[in-house]
């Protein structure tokens with residue numbers, strides 16, 4: 001689509017050559033240098049990124065990994081918790097660790113559950129703990145929720161006035177507030193500072209910001225929450241680049257080298273994101289089942305229009321004329337596409353689950369005593385008593401891993417993995433120089449369905465028959481490697 005229909009965005013025409021440069025595949029040498037540097041700085045000496053793979057980039061083993069070995073803990077480059085998930089889980093806005101206490105997690109979730117209908121949830125961007133105790137009356141909700149836990153009880157859980165048994169085994173970091181607003185919370189001052197420097201300072205609704213700016217931000221956020229919260233993470237990718245740009249500009253190296261244009265600096269600031277595999281969102285997103293194939297063009301047009309509306313709203317918040325090409329629809333579409341195509345998903349298990357398992361595992365007499373207190377809360381939380389933190393994220397190294405229907409590694413969070421990092425574990429022995437592959441899809445579904453799911457990633461795996469054969473041979477123990485081609 002995109003190419004055949006004229007863009008509604010003036011910047012696409014005005015900055016066409018710069019946009020082409022931003023979206024071009026980075027030269028091999030610069031790409032290799034970037035990944036070598038990243039791997040070195042993060043001390044991931046067990047892997048390397050190869051550009052020779054027939055599927056573009058790929059990750060190879062730099063050493064032998066035994067089954068179950070940790071291959072990589074990949075830190076999020078840009079990511080965000082889903083808006084609705086913020087109601088269920090209070091996590092650090094930078095590293096996505098659960099924060100506060102078990103009581104705080106349970107209390108605030110039940111509190112919001114008791115006052116919020118699902119439509120309220122859609123319009124609510126953030127749950128302010130400062131609103132606790134006032135929202136029930138303002139929203140007209142009754143003081144008792146359907147599970148007969150009073151608002152007073154829930155508030156005392158949140159404030160720490162009431163404690164549940166055995167929660168001292170599950171200590172969580174204390175909540176550190178953002179220096180400017182009440183919306184972002186952290187597990188430590190260092191996460192608060194890193195978030196401020198890397199993304200948040202441009203989007204903080206701190207009291208110093210002007211009312212017109214706050215209203216522009218609110219409009220952007222409401223549009224994203226009402227349509228697709230992937231726009232929120234795309235906005236974060238833009239602020240990440242703008243802040244890197246500003247930092248580079250004040251760097252003494254740049255001040256010395258006045259020949260370097262603003263655009264060169266923008267290219268440098270954009271580099272970490274330029275490495276991601278990208279396609280325009282509206283070209284690559286899978287056609288929903290309820291859309292007829294003859295309506296495909298109009299469907300793709302509609303989502304491009306949606307992205308354009310979102311971009312217009314975002315421009316009112318953070319447009320920077322020095323970095324104008326970054327605000328083109330073409331670049332915005334590729335950023336969203338990158339999150340869609342590279343998204344392993346941000347998932348962090350809830351400590352509330354471990355807590356109730358611990359209670360369940362207590363000796364009978366202790367368990368009976370404890371459950372007198374915890375039972376009503378567990379009942380009120382219901383079957384989904386331990387919703388994990390979920391969101392969208394771009395992981396710079398994991399996103400270089402290619403797919404295999406017979407992978408030798410998988411994303412797997414161990415008990416100790418309590419933040420947003422992607423954790424990749426060896427599923428079988430991996431020899432030095434083997435390609436490390438993961439499955440992008442559910443491996444247990446039938447072949448046709450797997451091919452359909454892979455089509456969403458922009459490819460049909462033509463070697464599927466060969467790969468199935470290799471899997472069989474591996475299962476028979478004849479051949480030890482499952483690397484692709």
Ligand SMILES: C[S@@+](CC[C@H](N)C(=O)[O-])C[C@H]1O[C@@H](n2cnc3c(N)ncnc32)[C@H](O)[C@@H]1O
Pocket residue numbers: 055056057058276277341342398399400401402403404457458459460461484
């Ligand atoms: C997350 S990226 C993986 C890294 C990618 N090779 C790169 O160069 O950035 C996913 C994209 O890689 C390509 N890819 C991954 N595994 C593949 C496979 N088994 N066969 C064909 N293409 C594959 C597809 O184009 C897919 O959309």
